[in-house]
Amino acid sequence: MLVLRTVQPTDLPQLQRLARESLVGVTSLPDDSARLRDRILDSCSSLQQNIESPGPQNYFFVLEDQTNRRLAGCSEIVATTGSSEPFYSLRNRPFTSASRELNIKHGVPALSLCQDLNGHSLLRGFHIDTALVRTPHSELLSRARLLFIAAHAQRFADAVISEIVGFSSDDGHSPFWDAVGKHFFDLPYVEAEHLCGLKSRTFLAHLMPQYPIYVSMLPQAAQDCIGRVHPDGQEAFDILAREGFETNSYVDLFDGGPTLYARTLDIRSIAQSQIAQVITGESIDARGRYLVSNVSLEDYRAIVADLDYRAGQPVALDYGMCQALQVSEGSTIRLIAL
Template sequence: MTHVIRAATEADLQHLYDMAKSTGGGFTNLPPDRKALTAKLERAATAFAREGDDISDDMFVFMLEDTATGDVRGTCQVFSAVGLKYPFYSYRIGSLTQHSEELGRTFRADILNLSTDMEGCSEVGGLFLHPGERSGGLGMLLARSRYLFIRNHRARFADKTFAELRGVIDEAGGSPFWDGVAGRFFGMNFQDADEFNAKHGNQFIADLMPKHPVYIAMLTEQARAVIGVPHPTGRAAMRMLENEGFAWEKYVDIFDGGPTLSARTDQIRSIKEAADASVVAVDEGVDEHSGAERRLVSVGRMAEFRVAYGWVDQRDEGVAIDPVCAQALGVEPGMTVSHVARW
């Protein structure tokens, strides 16, 4: 069985909608709303078709497809630069230290500061994989395909890239962080605010969110406990990000308090370690028994971009790949591919 990452098309609306209904809430980039998802696909089509090789307000949507059945089993997204149209808000955790000579004590207070520091950065997000497919490296294929796309279209992306991880959601679908912080100012529960943000953007945050720092010690114990903590289903994604060189620099999501991890784009491991090569052969003998290496292989630009796992054999003037990978990607000898080790 072979899976391939490909650009999303308008025909993927039902696939996206079905996945959106399965997320369990708190998944801003994949709202269970046909109108919002249609707008995403239209925006992605515009981005894939844009000819300029510069940074713009682009969003790219990709699908994970089983080549044997045609079933779509996952999705992911890449944003060229956030905050170009509307402000992009995060909370940054800072601290204030004060000393009292009379008491002979020093006090340190942790503070949430509303921030737009991530504006202009690229974002990787919107990753969802059907629960039944969370084995065999498909999550890694989805996640790392985004970095190969960035690498092969580098001029369209910023020098810093970040990822927001979904925060802790309780059994009722609520957010302890939202209830303890923003919910006090907005007059709506987390589900309503998250749905509104997914459909209309977060400009309402700018309109209503208090600009003053929030002292963490004044929050409820439940809210404090989840600051910077990923949703249990996001722990594997966090480990993958950390393996790529992403780090948490005290930024959290303004809705659910989930951690925001970031990295210098050119230092992302998959981008640094990938290489280009000419395909000199498509060879049935290239497999685990021939000394070949299992790698991520990509080909094509923009809407023709595709990624799959394949066996790759390094040869004098290029690489040989196995026929299954070649067929999935539409690769023939003489074409150039990008490839990076599977780890």
């Protein structure tokens, strides 16, 4: 059985393996032991804090195969962007110029460096083994974070965003980066993303142009990348889109990938998930497949389970499910249909 759980310091070696396998552009999963260790320890510390309002905390989760203790994926939530350093993105909106004498008014799409998305909760770091792509366990890895937010709402902002990796070629070539960022850094896209993962995007953003970049003046290949999803990032996009997330006028600083946005209380797994009490049983007449989580903080866990769920009634879990979730008779769980 695959179980999503909170990260532990002993997960570091396996997280390094996942980082090496992750998609270029997932800067929140750097292939660097020191940075990963800091991320793990920050998560452990965040889970131990008594939080009444969101701040700089991060919550790191791993997907573990219980049979061999192998990690098959990871994902993360940042409670509030901009708490520890500015959160930069590019705003893609028309820049309007007008001439009263000529009776001309014209809008030209332009990209402007901004910090508009400070103060939102951020879903990031989604990575799953290739063999599990487009399976229920991809849903588990992404959506269990939303069940965690539902269980601990005071720790998160009123809106949630997620940056989806933008287009780059198989050899790590990004037309958007070549047309924009490379002129200010003289670095290949892969190296710039690597530096962002090791340090932060802040020092790179400081070198970006402070004036609007007119989209029509960019090469067509770069224009075509604005808001375009990398093929390997499409599943992460699709899962959140089904949750009610929508694209907006913001794109990633480096590759032009889209940013998804949703009001927290409108997200499907938050708005529609149900609370139920556990009863234990040896056999279950399953009628549907669900994402199921406990409501713990430090020992948060979630699984995919076939259940017989009826609204307002206790839910029967077998021994293996109870062990995976670390719950027992009478415990509270949260669940939502896949």
